[in-house]
Amino acid sequence: MAQVAxxxxxxxxxxxxxxxxxxxxAVFVIFGATGDLAHRKLLPAIYNLGVRGLLPNRFAVxxxxxxxxxxxxxxxQARASLERFSRTPIDENYWTAFAxxxxxxxxxxxxxxxxxxxxxxLDRIDKGHGTEGNRVFYLSTPASFFPVIVxxxxxxxxxNPPGFARVVIEKPFGxxxxxxxxxxxxxxxxxxxxxxxxIDHYLGKETVQNIFVFRFANAIFEPVWTNRYVDHIQITVxxxxxxxxxxxxxxxxxxxxxxxxxxxxxxxxxxxxxxxxAFEADAVRDEKTKVLRATRPLSFENTVRGQYGxxxxxxEEVVAYAEEQDVPPDSNTPTFIAAKLExxxxxxxxxxxxxxxxxxxxxRVTEIAVQFRRVPHLPxxxxxxxxxxxxxxxxxxxxxxGISLRFGAKxxxxxxxxxxxxxxxxxxxxxxxxxxxxxETLILDAIRGDRTLFTxxxxxxxxxxxxxxxxxQWRSGTPQVYESGSWGPDLAAELxxxxxxxxRRP
Amino acid sequence: MIANPPVELTxxxxxxxxxxxxxxxxxxxxxxxxxxxxxxxPTPEDVGYTQRALERIGGSRPLRAIIAGAGxxxxxxxxxxxxxxxxxxxxxxxxxxxLTARADALPSAVxxxxxxxxxxxxxxxxxxxxxxxxxxxxAAHATTTIVDSTVSSLEGVATVGSLDASVTDMAWLRLEPWxxxxxxxxxxxxxxxxxxxxHTVAVQGPVNEARLLAGWxxxxxxxxxxxxxxxxxxxxxxxxxxxEHEFSIERRERVQxxxxxxxxxxxxxVVLPLLDASTLLGRALDVHTGDAVFEAALTASVxxxx
Numbered sequence: 001m002a003q004v005a006x007x008x009x010x011x012x013x014x015x016x017x018x019x020x021x022x023x024x025x026a027v028f029v030i031f032g033a034t035g036d037l038a039h040r041k042l043l044p045a046i047y048n049l050g051v052r053g054l055l056p057n058r059f060a061v062x063x064x065x066x067x068x069x070x071x072x073x074x075x076x077q078a079r080a081s082l083e084r085f086s087r088t089p090i091d092e093n094y095w096t097a098f099a100x101x102x103x104x105x106x107x108x109x110x111x112x113x114x115x116x117x118x119x120x121x122l123d124r125i126d127k128g129h130g131t132e133g134n135r136v137f138y139l140s141t142p143a144s145f146f147p148v149i150v151x152x153x154x155x156x157x158x159x160n161p162p163g164f165a166r167v168v169i170e171k172p173f174g175x176x177x178x179x180x181x182x183x184x185x186x187x188x189x190x191x192x193x194x195x196x197x198x199i200d201h202y203l204g205k206e207t208v209q210n211i212f213v214f215r216f217a218n219a220i221f222e223p224v225w226t227n228r229y230v231d232h233i234q235i236t237v238x239x240x241x242x243x244x245x246x247x248x249x250x251x252x253x254x255x256x257x258x259x260x261x262x263x264x265x266x267x268x269x270x271x272x273x274x275x276x277x278a279f280e281a282d283a284v285r286d287e288k289t290k291v292l293r294a295t296r297p298l299s300f301e302n303t304v305r306g307q308y309g310x311x312x313x314x315x316e317e318v319v320a321y322a323e324e325q326d327v328p329p330d331s332n333t334p335t336f337i338a339a340k341l342e343x344x345x346x347x348x349x350x351x352x353x354x355x356x357x358x359x360x361x362x363x364r365v366t367e368i369a370v371q372f373r374r375v376p377h378l379p380x381x382x383x384x385x386x387x388x389x390x391x392x393x394x395x396x397x398x399x400x401x402g403i404s405l406r407f408g409a410k411x412x413x414x415x416x417x418x419x420x421x422x423x424x425x426x427x428x429x430x431x432x433x434x435x436x437x438x439x440e441t442l443i444l445d446a447i448r449g450d451r452t453l454f455t456x457x458x459x460x461x462x463x464x465x466x467x468x469x470x471x472x473q474w475r476s477g478t479p480q481v482y483e484s485g486s487w488g489p490d491l492a493a494e495l496x497x498x499x500x501x502x503x504r505r506p
Numbered sequence: 507m508i509a510n511p512p513v514e515l516t517x518x519x520x521x522x523x524x525x526x527x528x529x530x531x532x533x534x535x536x537x538x539x540x541x542x543x544x545x546x547x548p549t550p551e552d553v554g555y556t557q558r559a560l561e562r563i564g565g566s567r568p569l570r571a572i573i574a575g576a577g578x579x580x581x582x583x584x585x586x587x588x589x590x591x592x593x594x595x596x597x598x599x600x601x602x603x604x605l606t607a608r609a610d611a612l613p614s615a616v617x618x619x620x621x622x623x624x625x626x627x628x629x630x631x632x633x634x635x636x637x638x639x640x641x642x643x644x645a646a647h648a649t650t651t652i653v654d655s656t657v658s659s660l661e662g663v664a665t666v667g668s669l670d671a672s673v674t675d676m677a678w679l680r681l682e683p684w685x686x687x688x689x690x691x692x693x694x695x696x697x698x699x700x701x702x703x704x705h706t707v708a709v710q711g712p713v714n715e716a717r718l719l720a721g722w723x724x725x726x727x728x729x730x731x732x733x734x735x736x737x738x739x740x741x742x743x744x745x746x747x748x749x750e751h752e753f754s755i756e757r758r759e760r761v762q763x764x765x766x767x768x769x770x771x772x773x774x775x776v777v778l779p780l781l782d783a784s785t786l787l788g789r790a791l792d793v794h795t796g797d798a799v800f801e802a803a804l805t806a807s808v809x810x811x812x
Contacts (some may be wrong), residue, residue: 012726013689013700016799023693053683053777057690057766097763097775130694131769425538495805 022447025058026134026163027125031149032141033063033074033104034357037170039081041201042140045439047082050101051094054444058130063104064118074104087437101129108302109145115156122161134161136446139169147186154190157489168197168446172253173261173455176471177464178462184457197446198455201405202263204438204445207397209453210370211270214395214403221393222275224372227351231273231390232499235368237264237357240313243335247326248347254333255472256298256304259357261467265292266455267397268353271344271368281451285459292462294345298470304491305474306336308360311484318360318484334479335359338492340499354496355469365506366397380416389420392504402426512586514603520617521585525601528587538589539601541791542626543571544616544644552631555783562784565590565598567791570621573602576609576640583619612763613643625794627759628671629787634662638669645671652676652790654803655714655801660721672796675804676786677715684741684755685722687766687776691746691753696770701727703749708734711741715724719744722799740780 008014008023028046030038049055063074071278082090105121107114126133130322135154139146146169150159159165169187174180187196202208215222224230237259243250269288272295276283309320322329336358343353372391394404403425411419445453480489486495487503496503513524543560547553556573584604607615620626628648630641638645645651645666654676655663667673692701707723709716713735720733723746745754754767757778765772781789 002636007695007698008689008693011689011692011701013692013701015721015726016797017686017689021686023690025693050777054778055688057687057776058771058774091762093763094777097777100775128772241532389546 010127013290020184021054021284022056022444024448025056025129026127026130026136026447027060027062027122027131028443028447029064029135030138031109031137031139032145034065034067034069034077035140037140039077041437041439042138042443043078043081044086045437045443047086047098048088048437049440050098051088051091056447058132060101060103060125060129060131060320061387062118062122062125063102064107065104066106066108068106069102069104072394075099077100078102104193107171109149109152112152112155114160118221119156119158119161122158126162131163135161135163135165137165137167138314138443138446139167143170143172143183146183147228150187150190156243159190159195164195164229165191166195166197166446166447167191168199168443168451171198171200172257173198173262173460174464175257176447177461177468180457180460180464181296184460193457194451196410196457197451198457198460199442199446200262200266200455201442203266203453203455204440204442205397206436206438206441207401208267209441210401211267211395211397212284215271216275225236225370226347227349229372230351231371231373232351233353233502234371234504235264235267235271235353235367236369236504237267237355237366238361238487238506239357239359239364240361241315242308242318242360243321243324243327250335251327251331251333255335255337255357255359256467260298260337260339260355261463262455264355265295265368265463265466267368268292268341268355269294269459271370272348272353274347279452283455284452285456289456289459289462291343291345292459292466294343294348295466295470296342296344296462297466298339298341300470300473301469302340302495303337304338304458304489304495305334305479306338306358306489306492307331307333307479308335308358308484309481311360311486313360313362313485318388320481321359332478336479336482336488336492337363338488338495339356340495352499354501354503356488356492358482358488361400362485363506364399367504368395368397372503380418383417386419394504400426508589508591510587510589512584515583515585515721516580517580518583518615521583521603522621524585525587528585528601538568538598539621539624540567541569541624542620543791544620544626544627544648545571545573545629545631546575546640546644547573547631548575552623552790555631556629557602559784559787560600560602561588562782563791564787565600566788568598568600569791570619571603572605572616572619574605574607574612574616574644576612577606578608581605581607581611581615592712593654609640613642613646615812616644617647619752620647627652627791629790632657634658634666638665641666642669645669650674650790650793652787655718656680656712660717660804660807664804667801667804673794673800674790674793674797675716675718675771675800676783676790677712678797678800678803679786679789680781681715681719681722681741683776683778684719684744687755687764687778688719688744688746688753691766691768691771693757694768697753697768700748700751700753700769704746704779705749706732706734706747708736708743708745708747709744710736710738712739713737717807717810718803721805721810722803724810725802725806726799733760 104117273287273291276287338356341353369391374390388408393408405423408418409421411417482489510528525781545556588753589599626648627650628644629652648671652674656677716735743756751769755766757764762779764778766776
């Protein structure tokens with residue numbers, strides 16, 4: 001018989017309490033508990049939520065993986081991970097309570113009996129910790145295991161516990177539109193869409209969420225956030241690193257699947273979306289999906305692809321992509337893309353979005369530059385205003401998160417001479433709070449049942465619809481090699497200069 | 507932390523210039539300041555206590571602190587800045603003005619030094635004086651007055667609550683983990699039903715915090731709840747009695763984790779941090795509007811005593 005669940009919202013003592021924390025008891029189950037992600041990110045995130053008092057008081061963590069291990073062994077491993085990767089040192093007083101909440105179940109991903117055993121163990125943990133049959137399942141495994149895990153969860157009834165069941169899935173959500181649909185169909189056999197939390201850790205970053213606040217909490221920006229005043233927008237996601245140890249993965253992925261289909265289109269949606277009625281899951285996700293629906297797919301004519309060659313980055317000589325370990329010398333995998341995107345709606349028609357992202361660029365930087373139109377008439381002599389640039393507003397997401405506004409000011413002189421000046425606001429100079437890791441934000445949201453920062457299936461499918469035609473066209477031809485430490489191939493500059501514009505130098 | 511040496515001044519019109527000079531030479535820099543904090547610190551010990559708390563807050567809230575004390579003779583100010591390095595070598599800087607003036611001149615001197623149009627907090631550390639006195643004058647310019655009913659009285663805090671500025675009570679913030687733990691005990695359905703029969707709360711802790719907890723329960727449940735109190739330096743145990751059931755939370759020794767137990771649940775750990783002055787001050791500075799739950803709890807606490 002299903003037990004009656006806690007309902008904190010009906011508790012009169014809760015008024016004014018825990019605005020940010022989770023209150024409903026739950027067990028957090030990690031599939032792939034011995035993997036890198038679990039140790040580097042998930043356990044530290046859960047620990048830091050707990051030590052800040054943000055987890056429910058009745059809470060437990062269950063690690064699930066193939067390795068044979070006792071609860072105590074798992075606690076020792078968890079402790080070692082926290083010592084290495086937690087952003088705060090271990091608090092010995094809290095550790096004792098946290099360790100008590102950690103459990104481990106050994107089992108394979110392809111054996112339904114193991115999942116049934118997990119279910120039995122979860123029932124016993126419910127009794128011990130008072131977690132009322134509420135489950136959050138985190139699939140911290142390679143994507144190839146997702147189908148078999150969710151199938152077995154369904155077979156073993158883990159999708160239908162006494163309380164709620166939520167499943168958190170890490171990107172990639174498919175390899176293209178068809179595989180994304182296939183994956184969704186598989187997951188939907190065991191879970192309803194409202195139970196699925198597709199995590200893109202990028203959206204958990206404080207700085208990305210700040211785009212919302214900047215746009216929708218300040219009256220001065222939104223009125224000019226339109227094609228009437230904005231000439232164009234540039235979004236840059238630059239990495240100085242090469243492919244590192246991810247060559248095998250990257251060969252399968254390339255820059256579009258790695259960055260554009262998820263992170264970059266999500267940032268574009270945040271910048272271009274209409275104001276949601278509320279900062280709530282459905283309202284925000286609907287507006288993001290709407291603007292992606294109005295966006296034209298990436299086209300061969302409006303894109304440039306590149307692959308990094310040899311060069312110097314920050315004074316260090318680096319090898320070409322084709323010379324990296326595990327990369328075939330004749331690889332055609334693109335490591336850079338520059339593209340012009342157009343959005344067919346009232347707000348943005350005629351105002352293009354230029355995006356560029358790549359590896360081995362001069363520095364690591366993510367920024368959104370809103371380039372405004374010039375004034376319709378300058379009542380100054382040409383000489384006075386010859387150095388005057390158009391206004392721009394730059395939202396820097398990383399590093400040195402902040403906002404810069406570029407405008408003209410009178411230079412001290414007996415005559416009228418106008419200079420362009422930058423006014424910088426550095427986020428870190430106003431707030432030096434302990435910034436939570438993206439995984440802390442997203443795990444807490446999953447426990448609380450807040451899907452605002454997670455990607456819905458229609459958003460995933462629309463992102464693939466925008467990228468698939470280009471990926472198909474890119475199956476032939478070769479990327480242009482660019483020198484490591486440059487801002488990409490020469491053709492990338494031409495892509496924007498042909499429109500009478502130029503890339504910013506971040 | 508990088509602390510710039512203080513500059514002594516007797517002309518308050520020079521304060522802004524001195525602070526600007528202290529910030530990277532004072533030319534063309536953009537500063538970030540989020541609030542004014544006015545502290546009445548009548549003794550050197552109070553000044554030291556304030557400065558230590560501000561130092562521990564560090565760069566989390568760039569602010570202008572005006573530490574004011576009454577003295578004889580003309581107005582005197584000692585101004586300084588302290589900066590903390592954040593990520594990307596960015597500096598978060600706070601300004602500190604140590605101000606002395608005759609008691610009757612102090613409020614106007616403070617007013618002249620507030621950064622324009624920012625939230626202003628008055629932190630009153632000691633007992634609340636009868637008739638409020640200079641506290642009322644300082645609070646007249648504030649958006650929020652921060653007091654501590656543990657070192658003052660709940661009746662005094664209620665008097666401050668009658669002023670225009672909203673009131674934040676450090677004792678109330680100190681009790682927040684306990685209130686969270688108590689509320690959590692009554693989430694399960696069996697316990698929620700028992701809440702309707704809660705008749706007594708037993709608190710081991712400071713008397714005013716015990717009274718506030720009882721007042722909170724009375725105001726939230728809208729009925730009488732008796733208080734049994736045993737004096738302790740910090741809250742150590744709270745037990746809520748509902749008909750024949752006891753719901754209890756206990757912090758063993760001075761650690762930040764306790765145990766909770768109640769109907770419909772197994773004994774489980776709860777986080778009960780011991781919050782120091784700077785942490786409490788930091789939290790108080792994050793409260794920008796009145797807290798209706800606190801105001802109702804305070805009223806219920808005071809009414810019960812009367």
